[in-house]
Each structure stands twice: as structure tokens, then as C-alpha cells.
Amino acid sequence: MTQATTPAAKAAEAFERLHGRAPEGVWSAPGRVNLIGEHTDYNDGYVLPFALPHRIAVAASPRADGVMTVSTMGDDGGLQEADPVVVADLVPGTVKGWAAYPSGVAWALREQGIAVTAGADLVIAGDVPAGAGLSSSHALECAVALALLGLAGVDAERPDIARWVQRSENDFVGAPTGILDQTASLCCVEAHALFYDVRSGKPEQVAFDAAASGLEVLVIDTRASHALVDGGYGARRAGCERAAEILGVPALRDVDIAELDQTLVRLPEDLRPLVRHVVTENDRVLRTVDLLRKGRLAEVGPLLSGSHASLRDDYRVSCLELDVAVDSAMAAGALGARMVGGGFGGSAIALVPVERHDEVERSVLAGFASRSLTRPRLFTAVPSAGAGRDR
Ligand code: GAF
Numbered sequence: 001m002t003q004a005t006t007p008a009a010k011a012a013e014a015f016e017r018l019h020g021r022a023p024e025g026v027w028s029a030p031g032r033v034n035l036i037g038e039h040t041d042y043n044d045g046y047v048l049p050f051a052l053p054h055r056i057a058v059a060a061s062p063r064a065d066g067v068m069t070v071s072t073m074g075d076d077g078g079l080q081e082a083d084p085v086v087v088a089d090l091v092p093g094t095v096k097g098w099a100a101y102p103s104g105v106a107w108a109l110r111e112q113g114i115a116v117t118a119g120a121d122l123v124i125a126g127d128v129p130a131g132a133g134l135s136s137s138h139a140l141e142c143a144v145a146l147a148l149l150g151l152a153g154v155d156a157e158r159p160d161i162a163r164w165v166q167r168s169e170n171d172f173v174g175a176p177t178g179i180l181d182q183t184a185s186l187c188c189v190e191a192h193a194l195f196y197d198v199r200s201g202k203p204e205q206v207a208f209d210a211a212a213s214g215l216e217v218l219v220i221d222t223r224a225s226h227a228l229v230d231g232g233y234g235a236r237r238a239g240c241e242r243a244a245e246i247l248g249v250p251a252l253r254d255v256d257i258a259e260l261d262q263t264l265v266r267l268p269e270d271l272r273p274l275v276r277h278v279v280t281e282n283d284r285v286l287r288t289v290d291l292l293r294k295g296r297l298a299e300v301g302p303l304l305s306g307s308h309a310s311l312r313d314d315y316r317v318s319c320l321e322l323d324v325a326v327d328s329a330m331a332a333g334a335l336g337a338r339m340v341g342g343g344f345g346g347s348a349i350a351l352v353p354v355e356r357h358d359e360v361e362r363s364v365l366a367g368f369a370s371r372s373l374t375r376p377r378l379f380t381a382v383p384s385a386g387a388g389r390d391r
Pocket of ligand 1: 037038039040041042177178179180181341342343
């Protein structure tokens with residue numbers, strides 16, 4: 001027997017091993033990096049992610065007894081089986097640990113009136129690095145959502161599925177995240193970045209071919225752990241909502257950057273940096289999209305670095321490892337660099353001229369080693385396909 005290599009092939013093979021029959025189908029969803037537009041999604045703003053080639057796959061078959069079983073493949077190829085759940089009985093707070101993610105999706109779809117209560121067998125395999133801020137949990141949720149919808153024979157619009165997945169994450173898992181990651185995983189297409197205006201809910205594809213400009217997006221997984229269920233993310237989100245309320249606007253997206261200084265003085269001091277970040281970050285997204293459309297990718301560098309400075313100094317979600325990644329990449333000739341995702345650990349990206357790749361990599365590794373930090377993992381990110389059915 002040939003060795004399964006892709007997550008989809010691994011999930012299918014593991015399903016057959018566990019259940020003694022082939023799965024009815026296999027669905028998969030990618031992780032993402034966000035080129036720019038951080039902590040803007042829950043402020044009704046703009047984001048610009050692209051999908052990674054790394055994916056989480058779910059091999060699935062329906063059951064008839066109302067039970068959902070979920071097994072996931074570890075790095076050693078072994079399967080970890082979650083306690084089976086009765087889909088009709090799922091209630092937020094009843095499933096803990098990694099199994100809360102697939103259970104939450106089943107719960108959210110059930111709440112939506114989708115026929116998932118007959119149950120299903122799911123087997124998961126993937127290669128999105130976990131806890132690296134590259135959206136592995138959202139990839140898992142999106143793949144499970146497509147699998148359960150596929151088994152139910154329901155064809156839904158991707159932005160709607162993203163909202164259901166967000167509900168499962170917010171209300172079942174208990175992480176107060178926005179809609180960036182689910183939308184990226186479900187709506188991205190190969191060779192493009194996704195310009196998403198959260199308010200309008202309209203995904204727009206922007207061609208993104210770094211190689212054509214002699215550039216690459218280098219991902220630096222700092223391996224500093226990151227978790228969105230902890231308080232830091234929710235506290236900032238609550239601060240933004242409080243600021244919007246004081247300013248009398250529906251969301252911080254509605255603050256005009258031309259009036260930013262006058263607006264900030266109307267706020268308590270602790271909220272000013274949050275608002276400054278969100279307003280300037282939305283502006284940086286729009287300027288990045290404009291440059292991409294004009295084929296001027298190299299000029300995006302300062303916007304990426306500006307985003308990092310704003311996340312570090314105003315939003316205060318960076319950490320030592322992310323700053324070392326960004327500073328050491330810049331010192332070796334990156335055109336721009338920034339942390340990606342929620343922050344407090346996870347990954348950074350650097351926009352790098354292809355001929356500087358080795359130097360940047362050496363500089364980042366040396367920067368981490370000189371501070372006795374865990375060796376980071378580096379790879380070049382290629383904009384890849386969004387979620388879909390594999391077989
Ligand atoms: C995390 C969240 F899940 C997203 O919704 C988004 O807010 C991001 O942090 C910050 O831009 O990835």
C-alpha cells in the first residue's frame with residue numbers, strides 16, 4: 001500500500017482503518033495568513049488574508065443513531081478518539097478540549113435548522129501547525145462544517161457558513177473571535193488575497209503573485225504559544241465596543257481617519273490607543289489593496305511594518321518572540337514585517353526579496369538563538385485554495 005501524503009488521503013486511510021469501510025466523502029479547509037488588517041474584523045472593518053497550502057481534512061460518513069464520533073490523527077499517525085456525543089443533546093459548555101471545535105460546529109448547524117442530528121463519524125488529519133496563529137482551529141471547524149453540510153446534502157453560501165462557524169466558536173467553544181479566519185478558510189482562492197469588507201460581507205479576490213515581483217512572504221512561526229480563549233483578546237474587543245458606544249458610532253470602522261485626533265480626545269485615555277490602531281489599520285488595508293491592484297507589491301513593506309508597530313505599541317498584542325522575528329527580518333533586508341493573527345505569540349510574516357531569503361532566515365534564527373528562544377519554524381507562504389471537497 002502506498003503511503004498517504006496529503007491530509008485528505010491520510011484522513012481517508014485512517015477512516016477506513018478505524019471504521020472498516022471507506023468514508024462517504026472527504027472535505028478539507030486551509031489555514032491562513034493575514035497580509036494586513038488585524039483586529040479590524042470585529043470592528044466591522046477590512047481584512048486581507050490568503051490561504052496557506054496547509055490544510056485540515058475531515059473524512060466523514062453519516063450515521064443513523066444520532067451519535068457523532070470524532071477521531072483525530074496525531075503527528076505520530078496514531079488516532080485520538082473523543083468521547084462520542086449525541087448531536088441533539090449538545091449544549092454549550094458540555095464538551096471540553098479539542099473536541100469542542102467539531103461538536104460546536106454540529107451544534108451551530110443544528111441551531112440553524114440543518115439536518116445533522118442523525119449523527120456522523122468523522123476522522124481528522126491535517127498539517128496546519130497548531131497554536132501557531134495560522135488558524136488551525138478555524139480550518140478544523142470549516143472542514144467539519146463542509147463535511148456535515150455535505151452529508152446533509154445542504155449547499156450554503158460560504159459567507160453564511162463562515163457566520164455559523166463563528167457562532168460555534170463564540171457561543172460553544174467560548175472564544176470571542178471575529179470572522180476573519182473562517183472567511184479566509186472558506187472564501188480564499190489560489191493565487192489571490194481576499195479583500196473582505198466585514199460590514200458589506202462581500203468577498204473580493206485580489207491577484208497576489210509575490211514571485212512575479214521577485215518577492216516572497218516568509219512565515220515565521222515563533223512557537224510561542226497563543227490562545228484566543230484567554231482574556232487579552234476579549235478585553236481588547238470589549239474596549240473597542242466601549243469606545244464605539246462613547247463615540248456614538250455603530251463600530252470603529254465609522255471613525256473618519258481625517259478626524260482621528262479630535263475623536264481621540266473624546267475618549268478615556270486607556271481607549272485611545274485601541275481606536276488609533278483600528279482606524280489606522282483599516283486605512284493601511286485600503287492602501288495595501290490599492291498597491292496590489294497597481295502591481296506595486298514592493299511598496300507594501302512599510303504598511304506591514306506600520307501595522308506591526310501599531311499592534312505592538314497601541315494595541316499591545318505583540319510579544320518578545322514576535323518583535324524579535326520582525327526586527328531581525330527587517331535588519332537582514334525584509335521590505336516589511338508584522339505579526340499576524342490575534343497576537344500574544346503565534347506567527348509573523350516578512351515580505352522578502354527572493355535573493356535575501358537565506359540572509360533573512362539566518363538573521364531570524366540568530367536573533368532567536370541569541371536570546372535563548374525556541375528555534376522558530378520558517379516557510380514561504382504561497383496563496384492557496386480555500387476549503388472544498390477532496391473526494
Ligand atoms: C484572531 C481572530 F480569530 C480573528 O477573528 C481576528 O480578530 C484576528 O485574531 C485578529 O485580526 O485570529
